[in-house]
Amino acid sequence: MEFLRPASWREALEGKAAHPGATPIAGGTDVMVGINFDHLRPSALLDLTGVPELTGWSEANEALRIGAGLPYTRLINELGDRVPGLAIASRTVGSPQIRNRGTLGGNLGSASPAGDGHPPLLASDALIEVESVRGKRLIPATEFFTGVKRNALAEDELIAAVHLAPATGPQQFSKVGTRNAMVIAMCTFAIALHPDRRQVGTGIGSAAPTPLRAPVAEEFVNAELDWERRRPLAESVAHRFGELVAQAASPIDDVRGTADYRRHALAVMARRTLSWVWHDHCSGRQECA
Amino acid sequence: MRLTVTVNGQPHEADDVWEGESLLYVLRERLGLPGSKNACEQGECGSCTVYLDGVPACACLVAAGQAEGRDVRTVEGLADGERLDEVQAAFVEAGAVQCGFCTPGLLVQTHDLLNRKPNPSDAEIRESLAGNLCRCTGYEKIMDAVRLAAQRKATERKAHA
Numbered sequence: 001m002e003f004l005r006p007a008s009w010r011e012a013l014e015g016k017a018a019h020p021g022a023t024p025i026a027g028g029t030d031v032m033v034g035i036n037f038d039h040l041r042p043s044a045l046l047d048l049t050g051v052p053e054l055t056g057w058s059e060a061n062e063a064l065r066i067g068a069g070l071p072y073t074r075l076i077n078e079l080g081d082r083v084p085g086l087a088i089a090s091r092t093v094g095s096p097q098i099r100n101r102g103t104l105g106g107n108l109g110s111a112s113p114a115g116d117g118h119p120p121l122l123a124s125d126a127l128i129e130v131e132s133v134r135g136k137r138l139i140p141a142t143e144f145f146t147g148v149k150r151n152a153l154a155e156d157e158l159i160a161a162v163h164l165a166p167a168t169g170p171q172q173f174s175k176v177g178t179r180n181a182m183v184i185a186m187c188t189f190a191i192a193l194h195p196d197r198r199q200v201g202t203g204i205g206s207a208a209p210t211p212l213r214a215p216v217a218e219e220f221v222n223a224e225l226d227w228e229r230r231r232p233l234a235e236s237v238a239h240r241f242g243e244l245v246a247q248a249a250s251p252i253d254d255v256r257g258t259a260d261y262r263r264h265a266l267a268v269m270a271r272r273t274l275s276w277v278w279h280d281h282c283s284g285r286q287e288c289a
Numbered sequence: 290m291r292l293t294v295t296v297n298g299q300p301h302e303a304d305d306v307w308e309g310e311s312l313l314y315v316l317r318e319r320l321g322l323p324g325s326k327n328a329c330e331q332g333e334c335g336s337c338t339v340y341l342d343g344v345p346a347c348a349c350l351v352a353a354g355q356a357e358g359r360d361v362r363t364v365e366g367l368a369d370g371e372r373l374d375e376v377q378a379a380f381v382e383a384g385a386v387q388c389g390f391c392t393p394g395l396l397v398q399t400h401d402l403l404n405r406k407p408n409p410s411d412a413e414i415r416e417s418l419a420g421n422l423c424r425c426t427g428y429e430k431i432m433d434a435v436r437l438a439a440q441r442k443a444t445e446r447k448a449h450a
Contacts, residue, residue: 003308095420181419
């Protein structure tokens with residue numbers, strides 16, 4: 001095995017071009033499990049922890065650019081007020097030790113349907129910035145996941161950053177699992193209100209081969225919400241929204257839960273989170289992680 | 290590779306290190322520091338928690354190659370010679386040690402918590418230790434120990450103020 005230690009982003013891209021089979025590693029919270037248990041024997045490891053360009057974030061023209069290597073702990077502490085949905089989701093990742101090391105880029109790279117960071121990116125119309133020596137491109141989060149644990153990256157591309165707008169309205173994230181901490185999701189749901197364009201964004205996790213949105217549910221609720229006068233949410237609307245979210249999913253039965261339970265839990269989470277964010281919106285209060 | 294790493298304030302070198310082996314393996318098998326425990330190798334039990342460049346991390350999930358040139362502090366580095374750190378002393382006095390397998394990770398994590406939040410609420414203690422599994426104590430003595438250590442540190446700060 002070769003171990004590549006680029007000291008700059010340019011060097012990292014050159015390393016990836018020269019070793020397309022190299023597995024990128026930052027926090028190692030997924031890769032090292034594979035190596036420790038002999039499930040993964042990469043021909044090369046590309047250590048990105050020495051690439052300073054990856055661990056920062058910036059804000060310009062009403063968009064945040066979050067470096068792929070920013071650890072969850074820093075994301076929560078430094079950006080929790082701007083991206084509350086993502087911060088809530090980040091808090092549910094692993095443990096304090098894991099969050100100190102784990103990164104959004106690594107989560108995206110492994111592309112697990114259960115990845116906690118994915119649904120909030122979908123709900124917020126995030127763009128994934130990927131780059132190779134050939135150039136840079138932005139992939140909408142909705143197009144990034146191509147199958148179970150598969151993503152849209154080309155062989156020589158690396159994830160550089162995530163772009164998303166700071167929250168203009170309340171956001172929420174909800175997760176069902178076997179316990180309160182250190183748990184792989186049975187299913188997750190993220191919701192983001194975008195009052196500036198009178199739209200609701202959603203994200204579903206661990207209830208389909210890939211994370212996904214619930215477009216029919218979004219269209220339904222966009223039409224039903226009274227953005228002008230901010231009237232209380234009708235219970236029937238919340239209930240119907242939950243049903244439509246559940247219908248958008250295509251869950252499986254597995255060791256963590258049954259398909260039926262996942263659909264049920266999604267409907268409940270969708271109904272609740274919609275009520276929470278709408279209530280916050282009506283009262284003018286922004287929920288923070 | 291030849292690995293150069295600072296551990297508990299001392300420079301160390303290890304030869305014939307495979308870059309993909311874990312930092313935990315390096316500490317235990319190459320540097321003779323068995324304080325960090327190997328119980329799960331998947332970052333779930335927290336018994337291998339060490340400071341990596343001042344931040345608590347599971348040593349089993351750090352590739353040896355990533356540790357090159359870094360600063361590591363293990364549970365062995367908490368004491369000052371024969372003098373236990375307040376956290377260690379509190380764990381002993383509160384009876385928070387039983388088989389002791391989880392203790393090294395808990396000590397490092399508690400040490401970090403109290404440095405960041407000198408007076409943590411019970412909820413903050415539990416959240417901070419969510420990544421440290423214990424089979425024996427049932428956690429209550431651990432909670433007692435963390436509270437005791439926090440009290441002691443507060444008393445010490447007042448004495449120096």
